[in-house]
Amino acid sequence: MASQLLFVPHLALIPKASPFHPSLFSTINPSFFHSTSAKRALKSSSDSRIINLKAVADTFSEIESNSANETTALTLREICQGFVPEHILHRIEEIGFVLPTEIQKEALPTLFTGRDCILHAQTGSGKTLTYLLHIFSLINPQRSSVQAVIVVPTRELGMQVTKVARMLAAKSDFDVKGCTVMALLDGGTLRRHKSWLKAEPPAILVATVASLCHMLEKHIFRLDSVRVLVLDEVDFLFYSSKQVGSVRKLLTSFSSCDKRQTVFASASIPQHKHFVHDCIQQKWTKRDVVHVHVSAIMPMPLCLLHRFVMCQKTNKHQMLLALLESDAPESAIIFVGEQSENEH
Ligand SMILES: Nc1ncnc2c1ncn2[C@@H]1O[C@H](COP(=O)(O)OP(=O)(O)OP(=O)(O)O)[C@@H](O)[C@H]1O
Structure with a gap:
């Protein structure tokens, strides 16, 4: 060829339009704007950060069975209430994210249970916001440690993800400590990042593989404190012979950490059944990993x-x-x- x-x-290079430009939303999924909002909200308290897995499962199955006869759809707030802090929910509504995309609706309840997940949905379907909302549900800004790592294949994607994460975490009127997001990307000067990582570790680290592995090898930071590891564009990470060795090593190191959750995101996962099988075999994910596959129906x-x-x-x-x-x-x-x- x-x-x-x-x-x-x-x-994706998007000139003359911010990632949240309304014209982009309307080309992505116009149905967001035609659905009616949901009538029921989760009863969990909005500041509860402790996740009771059974309660989560019960709540979602209750909502599912109740909504089976309803034509209404849950809003993003209703899906995230009780898991994602209020100031982040307020922020996404300010930006204009009210209704969930298909992948957000399918994946967020599973992610909140702590299960490993493979987010498999087309480009522009809202995977980034899905894993970021989940990350915000887990991290504690009071804790001075790296709690979430997002691995990206390119500097450009890293910059986009960092921008969205910072926008969500931006200082708000709410009396809460904001959480810091560091971009550790190839091509930048790592010296400043080394001292920053040591002195004042960010809660969220967005990193390219080589830079991340460099920091780990130099013992600048450790994976022990990391609650969730996200690998974005995982097909590309595995496809690149330059990166695949380090990615496999990273996943293997992370598999020995306690209380870990691993999330993969991609628009395409060739031979996805084989990939899921491999993840379990290699212990990169737990056995109950969920493959959330949303295919384009429009x-x-x-x-x-x-x-x-x-x-x-x-x-x-x-x-x-x-x-x-x-x-x-x-x-x-x-x-x-x-x-x-x-x-x-
Ligand atoms: N719930 C939502 N409502 C409206 N717009 C949304 C929603 N979720 C995401 N978007 C917007 O849709 C666009 C695409 O989202 P996002 O970048 O998260 O998709 P993606 O699946 O991660 O894409 P890629 O595969 O290219 O990484 C972004 O401009 C984002 O702001």
Whole structure:
């Protein structure tokens, strides 16, 4: 397929639009805006940080059976109430996240029970917010230790995730200690991060594999305090021969930690049954790991025109520029990725 212009969904560049631009929401899932809000809320107290697994399971099965006859849908607040701190819930509502996406609705109740999870849903389906909300349900900002680690394959994705995490954790009117988010990404100067990690560990660490492994090898920080490890774009992490060895080592080290939870997120997991089996065999996840697979059921919107452009492999960049110039879109999302690790 050397002559095809190939856009690979590893890195989304979104010029002229913030990640929360309403026009993006409407292209992602217009049904969010047409559902009615739910009538029932969870009864758990909003500041309770202690999770009683049985209570969680009972609450959700009760809600499920009650809502079976209702046409209403639970809001994000109702799903997260009692797990995610109030100031974060307030924040997501301020941003405009009221109704959950399919993956949020399916995965959050499972994540709150503490089970390992594989979040498998298309790009733009809301996986990032899913695992971030769960992270906020677990961390204690009073504790001075790294409690959540999010591993990303690229610096760009790391910057996007950090931005969303910081936006959620931003200082609020609520009288609560904010939680810190550190981006430990390839290409940055690690010296400052080393002292920061030692002196004042952030609650959430967003890291690329190489930088994270460097810090672990130098004993700058340890995985012991980490409650949840998220591997985002896990297909890419495993696909990259540069990263896969370190990723496997990281997962194996984490598997020996107490009270750990491992979450994988990806738009595509080739041979997912095999992947789940492997995770259990290697003890990267517990045996009851849940594969939450949300497949796209919406047909492609009629307003979208799908075009393929054939070109020489060496001509891809010029072709892309020419297309951008001729179409002159007001905003665009360009998916790019290295086809081979020798190609730059
Ligand atoms: N509940 C929600 N309501 C409205 N918009 C949402 C909701 N959850 C996420 N979004 C928005 O949808 C967009 C895509 O979300 P997100 O980046 O979390 O998707 P993703 O599945 O992680 O994508 P990728 O596979 O590219 O990492 C973002 O702009 C985000 O702000």
